[in-house]
Amino acid sequence: MSMPFYVAPEQVMKDRADYARKGIARGRSLAAVVYDEGILVCAENPSSTLRKISEIYDRIAFAGVGKYNEFDQLRIAGVRHADLKGFSYSREDVDARSLANAYAQILGQIFTHEMKPMEVEILVAEIGATPEDDELYHILYDGTVMDESDYSVLGGDADAIDDRLDESWEPGLSLVDALGVAAAALAGPDRHLTATDLEAAVLERASTRRAFRRIERDEIADLLPEPPPDDEDADGEAGTATTDGEAADGEPAGS
Numbered sequence: 386m387s388m389p390f391y392v393a394p395e396q397v398m399k400d401r402a403d404y405a406r407k408g409i410a411r412g413r414s415l416a417a418v419v420y421d422e423g424i425l426v427c428a429e430n431p432s433s434t435l436r437k438i439s440e441i442y443d444r445i446a447f448a449g450v451g452k453y454n455e456f457d458q459l460r461i462a463g464v465r466h467a468d469l470k471g472f473s474y475s476r477e478d479v480d481a482r483s484l485a486n487a488y489a490q491i492l493g494q495i496f497t498h499e500m501k502p503m504e505v506e507i508l509v510a511e512i513g514a515t516p517e518d519d520e521l522y523h524i525l526y527d528g529t530v531m532d533e534s535d536y537s538v539l540g541g542d543a544d545a546i547d548d549r550l551d552e553s554w555e556p557g558l559s560l561v562d563a564l565g566v567a568a569a570a571l572a573g574p575d576r577h578l579t580a581t582d583l584e585a586a587v588l589e590r591a592s593t594r595r596a597f598r599r600i601e602r603d604e605i606a607d608l609l610p611e612p613p614p615d616d617e618d619a620d621g622e623a624g625t626a627t628t629d630g631e632a633a634d635g636e637p638a639g640s
Contacts (some may be wrong), residue, residue, distance in 0.1 A: 392534045401502045403504035406582075408504030409451040410541025414451035416570055417448065417510055418554060419519055420563035423589045423596070424510050427567040430584040433602070438586045442467040442479045444512045446588050450540045459488060459507055481511030485522035486528050493528025502526050506539045512588035514595045516556070538570075546570045555587035560587065564600075565610045580606035 415428035417438060426448050428437045437456075438448045441463050466487055471479045488507060496502040503526055511520040523531040523539060531537075536545045536554050549570040550582025558566065564585065572578045585600040592598075600608070 388575070390588060393631070401496060405496075405502045405504050409506055409526065412450050412452075413448050414538065414540025414542050414546055414571055415448055416539075416546060416550065416567045417521055418550070418563045418567050419516055419535050420523075420558045420560055421516075422560065422591060423587050424512055424519055424521070425545060425563045425567060425585060425587050426508070426510065427564060427571065427585045429571050429582055431582055436583055436584065438599075440586075440595075441484065441509070442471065443476060443594050444592075444596040445479070445481050445484065446508075446510045446586065446600065447595055448508040448510070448539070449505055450507075452503070455503045456505040456507055459491070459503075459505065462491070463488065463509075465564060481509045481520045481522055485509045485524055487603075488524045489528040489530045491528075492524060492526060496556060497576065508537055508539055510537075510588060512568055512590055512592075536592040545573065549573070561608050561610075562594070564608045565604070568609060580609060583609075592637070 398447075415426070417424060418427045419425075420443075424446070426438045426446055428448065428450070430437050435453060437450065437453075438446065439460050441447045441460070445467065447460050447463055449459065463484055467484060469480045470483070488509065492503055505526060509520075509522045509523050509524070511521045519534075521533045521537045523533055523537050525531070536550050538550065540546070550566065553566045553570065567585075568578050568583060569601040571583075580602045583602075583605055585605055587598050587600060588596045589598055592595070
């Protein structure tokens with residue numbers, strides 16, 4: 386009888402984390418930004434039918450990056466969890482913190498005990514009565530929960546986008562300014578994202594009950610600032626910017 390190969394637990398966890406991070410990095414990133422009247426969630430997503438941003442409950446939104454089929458399973462589980470808790474107790478008892486903890490347990494269990502971890506990062510956002518009461522929970526592939534304020538960034542390019550948001554975000558932004566800041570941070574210095582490249586939704590503070598509202602692409606086009614003029618090349622012709630249109634592994638194009 387042959388003895389099985391021994392692999393140190395630390396190496397197993399490292400390999401799983403590397404696998405999950407590589408899968409997430411193949412997709413496109415997402416940013417959530419607090420503005421004067423609510424929370425804006427903006428994602429780079431050319432698909433008009435496959436959503437990365439969704440409503441979970443009255444004042445709670447969900448967003449995910451990575452493998453679409455995996456974070457959509459988590460979205461459905463979150464909706465069921467919230468509906469069951471709201472029905473069993475009251476609608477006011479459904480909150481983002483308990484939902485984020487439930488997601489953390491699911492992702493942590495899968496990361497520790499399953500052969501393949503989920504290649505996802507998710508965001509749970511809840512709008513409060515004041516900006517100080519807003520809640521942003523960033524949950525990683527291994528179940529780590531990060532309680533963030535002002536803004537949150539998910540995806541493989543999160544560090545660079547976070548640095549750009551740190552330079553441009555400020556308290557009291559209007560929706561127009563917040564969308565411009567988020568789109569510019571997602572695009573970076575070498576690209577310009579248009580309405581057809583973006584998916585956006587808001588949690589509106591003034592709403593009495595259901596705060597989630599999806600921003601359609603016609604409205605995104607009206608809210609986005611005008612693109613800068615193209616630089617002229619050596620022949621005097623306007624140059625055109627190109628974007629990476631490859632689909633991520635296991636994701637729809639633009640997820």
